[in-house]
Amino acid sequence: MPSGLVALLDDVAAIAKLAAASLDDVAGAAGKAGAKAAGVVIDDTAVTPRYVVGLSPDRELPIIAKIAMGSLRNKLLFLLPAALALSALAPWAITPLLMIGAAYLCFEGAEKVWEAVSGDSHADDVLEVSDPKELEDRQVGGAIRTDFILSAEIMAIALAELPAQTFWMQAAVLAAVGVAITAGVYGVVALIVKMDDIGLHLAERSASGVRALGRGLVTAMPVLLKALAIIGTAAMIWVGGGIIVHGLEVFGLETIPHIIHGAAEAAAHAVPVAGGVVEWLVGAAGAAVVGIVVGGAIVALLHLIPRKH
Known part of the structure; x- marks a missing residue:
């Protein structure tokens, strides 16, 4: 009996170690996959605060919570099963779908540049809605639709970065990426949209240093939103x-990638002190040029050509 108990405890310890190792694998893989999607995460964080513009301050956090739940639903109920099905049945389709989503991101970015240059902006359309509930529903719906595209890119990038894994390991990693990124993005968004309220609260304190910090937060809010x-x-x-x-x-089709990589390597050799940083910056600039060309072409197709009729 004692020897049987010892053997059982050894088995339990082995299972616990295996479970711990699996959790470490999931966490490690999720961290690496999520890091590759950092650019889209930045975009998601920067885009979302505009959806509470024109809404009552006491509704800001509930609206962010609704958008966060919609984002989580997008990732876990729709995109996660789709990503797993693609990985199992049509892995060849992941790259083309990524490129289609990337073209949409380029279009969104180029359209914002065009609006800034031309002054033809649709940002004030929300102010035409007089019913607060209708405005809130419209903003939440628009945010969740935009989030679906960004979340699809995040999940696809994460899936493409995963090494060979079992089905359940892929599912666990993608779920971890989805939950962690959603919590991080919308936690930061909630902090951003309430920064002015926090500043006003601090500005009413008796300590001069705290009051100065509060006034600074209120003053910085418009600058921060513009920077975002x-x-x-x-x-x-x-x-x-x-x-x-x-x-x-x-x-x-390596001509364009070869030009970008070659320029980045040449720049790194020219500035050996900060070669890695310079190489990344030149590579990112080259990618941005490709992005603005692709996005600009789509903007021209969808916006400029119809206006000639």
Whole structure:
């Protein structure tokens, strides 16, 4: 009996070690896969705060919560099963779908650039809706639809970066990526949209230093939102272009990727002190050029050509 108990405890310990190792594998793989999607995550974080513009401050956090739940639903109920099915049945389709999503990101970014240059913006359309509930539903619905595209890119990038894994390991890693990124993105978004309220609260404190910090937060809020809009647009173009460049390499169309990689390596050799940083910056700039060309072509097709009729 004692020897049987010892053997049982050894088995339990072995199972526990295996489970711990599996959790470590999931966490490690999720971290690496999620890091590759960082550009889209930045874009998602930068884009979302604009969906609470024009809404009551006391509804900001509930609206962010609704969008976060919609994002989680997008990732876990729709995109996760689709990604697993693609991986099992049509892995060849992952790269083309990534490139299609990347083209959409390029289009979104290029359209924002066009609106900034031309002054033809649709950002004020939401102010035409007078019913608060209708406006809230419209904003939440629009945010969840945009999130679906960004979430699809995040899950596809994560799937493409996974090494050979079992079906359940892939499912666990993608679920971990989806939950972690959703929590991170919408936690930061909630903090951003309430920063002015936090600043006002601190500005009413008695300590002069705290009051100064509060006033600084209130003053910084418009600057931060403008910076996030620029960062989000740049991230769309850069990430989309980078995915397209990588896709061209996968399909053997290496002229453009070769030019970008060659320019990045040459720049790194020219500045050996910060070679790695310079190489990344030049590579990112090359991807952004590809992104703005692709996005600009789509904008021209959808917006400029119809206006000639």
